[in-house]
Amino acid sequence: MAYWLLKSEPSTYSIDHLKENQVDHWDGVRNYQARNNLQAMRVGELAFFYHSSAEPPGIAGVCRIVREAYPDHTQFDPESTYHDPKATVEKPRWFMPDVGFVRKFDRLIPLSELRQTPGLENMDLLNRSRLSVQKVSDEEWEIINAIAEGR
DNA sequence: GCCAACGTTGGC
DNA sequence: GCCAACGTTGGC
Numbered sequence A: 001m002a003y004w005l006l007k008s009e010p011s012t013y014s015i016d017h018l019k020e021n022q023v024d025h026w027d028g029v030r031n032y033q034a035r036n037n038l039q040a041m042r043v044g045e046l047a048f049f050y051h052s053s054a055e056p057p058g059i060a061g062v063c064r065i066v067r068e069a070y071p072d073h074t075q076f077d078p079e080s081t082y083h084d085p086k087a088t089v090e091k092p093r094w095f096m097p098d099v100g101f102v103r104k105f106d107r108l109i110p111l112s113e114l115r116q117t118p119g120l121e122n123m124d125l126l127n128r129s130r131l132s133v134q135k136v137s138d139e140e141w142e143i144i145n146a147i148a149e150g151r
Numbered sequence B, C: 001g002c003c004a005a006c007g008t009t010g011g012c
Helices: A015-021 A032-040 A111-115 A138-148
Strands: A003-008 A023-025 A046-051 A058-071 A095-110 A133-136
Touching (some): A003 A058, A032 A133, A133 A138
C-alpha cells in the first residue's frame, strides 16, 4: 500500500470539483517522473489532494485510486492544451488513473505549516516543488493525517 | 508579476 | 552526448 500526493490548481480543478463529481480521470500530466508515479498507483491506494498556485497553497483532502493508469485521451486531441503530436493511439506516451473523492479536510493544511512540521523534512513537496505527482511515506501520511484530525 | 528551480529541446 | 537556450512550475 503506497501513498501519494497529487497537485492541482484549484482554479482549474479543486477538491470541491472532485467532491461534486465523486470520480474523475487525472489527465494532463506531462512530466515523465510524474507519469511513472501515476503508473505505479494501484487501486485502493490513497493520495493527498494538494492545491498549488493557491492562496494559500496546501493539502486540501484525500482521494483514492479507483482505476489504474490508462492512456490519457487528451494527448491525441489537437484541440487540447495537453495535445502531444508525438503520441499515437498505438504508442501512447501519457497515462492517467481515475481517482475518487474520499474527504475534504476541515481546514486546508498550508504549505507553510508543513514546512515547520517535524518529520516532513524529506517530503518531495518541500524539496522538489515542481513534481506534480509524488510519493508520500507511511510516516509522512500519518503525521499529516494527525494534523488534519487535530491530534 | 517576479524569478528561482529545473525539465526539455535541439544544434553541434 | 553535451550544454545553451528556452519553457514551465509554482511560491512568494
